[in-house]
Amino acid sequence: MKIFKSKHKLKEEISNIENISFVPTMGGLHKGHISLIKKSQNFKGKTLVSIFVNPKQFNEKKDFLNYPRNLKKDLRILKHLNVDLIYLPGLKDIFSFQVKNKIFLDKFSKKLCGKSRKGHFKGVLNIVNRFLELIKPKYIFLGIKDFQQSYLISRHIVKREINTKVINCKTIREKNGIACSTRNNNLNKYQLKIASNVIKYLKNKKKLIKKKLSNFKFVNIKKDLINLGVKKIDYVELYNLNTLKRPKSKREKFKIFIAFYLNKTRLIDNI
Numbered sequence: 346m347k348i349f350k351s352k353h354k355l356k357e358e359i360s361n362i363e364n365i366s367f368v369p370t371m372g373g374l375h376k377g378h379i380s381l382i383k384k385s386q387n388f389k390g391k392t393l394v395s396i397f398v399n400p401k402q403f404n405e406k407k408d409f410l411n412y413p414r415n416l417k418k419d420l421r422i423l424k425h426l427n428v429d430l431i432y433l434p435g436l437k438d439i440f441s442f443q444v445k446n447k448i449f450l451d452k453f454s455k456k457l458c459g460k461s462r463k464g465h466f467k468g469v470l471n472i473v474n475r476f477l478e479l480i481k482p483k484y485i486f487l488g489i490k491d492f493q494q495s496y497l498i499s500r501h502i503v504k505r506e507i508n509t510k511v512i513n514c515k516t517i518r519e520k521n522g523i524a525c526s527t528r529n530n531n532l533n534k535y536q537l538k539i540a541s542n543v544i545k546y547l548k549n550k551k552k553l554i555k556k557k558l559s560n561f562k563f564v565n566i567k568k569d570l571i572n573l574g575v576k577k578i579d580y581v582e583l584y585n586l587n588t589l590k591r592p593k594s595k596r597e598k599f600k601i602f603i604a605f606y607l608n609k610t611r612l613i614d615n616i
């Protein structure tokens with residue numbers, strides 16, 4: 346396992362590597378990240394994992410400061426997984442160069458998390474665009490728990506004709522149903538129980554909506570979620586993943602997208 350803190354040293358190292366499978370992370374590694382890494386290791390070539398808590402994608406400074414970090418543990422996990430290359434840039438290393446490609450922000454960035462987290466996706470694309478330019482990976486591995494993020498990165502890649510393929514990976518869940526997320530580290534036992542009940546509730550709701558789409562009433566769902574102990578809901582919405590519109594018929598394949606708060610911790614999921 347080779348660790349790089351400088352983009353110049355990293356570029357030197359990878360200049361002769363043809364196939365790089367890239368897994369970008371903000372650390373706080375969990376089973377979801379491990380599954381992305383393992384998947385990337387099934388591809389020919391080398392796996393490169395980055396760890397960088399990107400301040401530009403946090404719309405609140407407090408949220409950035411409270412984001413769970415544990416580099417020592419992360420490096421232990423990566424070593425155990427036998428990851429080839431690790432990139433741990435500092436702020437200056439990653440933001441100090443001029444990029445070739447301008448960020449392309451698809452209009453879907455205005456929906457869901459885009460409404461409540463101003464500047465978030467611009468910040469995500471800023472950093473991912475930089476990583477893509479430096480690393481030129483053949484593949485980038487992204488989890489569909491962050492469906493909107495993955496979609497917007499794909500749109501940027503296509504629009505800017507970048508030679509990288511997005512590999513979307515399924516959401517990994519804990520036994521209690523909640524999606525693995527670094528932010529779960531900020532939840533206490535009681536909040537974890539509420540989060541688990543929210544997921545159970547939404548799974549059940551989805552079954553009912555599939556039977557009769559017209560039964561879906563945002564107001565009722567929001568009320569039920571508050572009764573379950575949720576503090577605040579940014580959104581609960583249905584989207585057809587192909588059309589990115591609200592489904593009109595129960596035959597359409599759709600998901601329920603949610604962003605909610607348990608105390609100060611904001612969680613997202615799609616079911």
Ligand code: PAF
Pocket residue numbers: 369370371397399402469472473491494
């Ligand atoms: O999903 C994440 O952890 C981040 O948004 C990413 C893709 C690493 C960019 O900072």
